[in-house]
Amino acid sequence: GNSVTQMEGPVTLSEEAFLTINCTYTATGYPSLFWYVQYPGEGLQLLLKATKADDKGSNKGFEATYRKETTSFHLEKGSVQVSDSAVYFCALSDQTGANNLFFGTGTRLTVIP
């Protein structure tokens, strides 16, 4: 079956620190992979995505590379800001054409000045 395992939080970093949030997945076939972000009191926003092996998704300084050999999609940012404080979710969508996402448990990031 499909599942996503995500690094447990919470994660607290100082401003300008380097961020890595680990994500590994189990899926049949060739899923698409996503990182979503949820700010307090809001719904989820797509941060970045990758649809095939070795693709790199990037947005707002965040990056993640689809690694099929290690079934991973780790999120990285070189220099975090206070405004990056949020909950980050790794997710996958299988190739059946259905619009259902399988989510990780989420990682809460707090960036302190």
Added chain:
Amino acid sequence: KAGVTQTPRYLIKTRGQQVTLSCSPISGHRSVSWYQQTPGQGLQFLFEYFSETQRNKGNFPGRFSGRQFSNSRSEMNVSTLELGDSALYLCASTLHRGNDEQFFGPGTRLTVL
């Protein structure tokens, strides 16, 4: 273009009651998916509607149901509410079925007393 809207934003019910939540997708989007978010279980897929038909269903009891109207607006209904149904219910819309980006609404916070 207006985003996904969900009404109401907050709801308090008592055990045994039923509840109906509404979701209006982005104009032109035809697929609507529903998710339940709880601290214990995380984000779980409920069901997906496309062209007024349920296309996919998650692992939830029959008390959870939904429908979609010809204008793509969707409702979900939960009957005989239980304490464990307290959650944030998120709706997401997509232009069409497949691995496209899902746009999430702000959610409806349901509290069952």
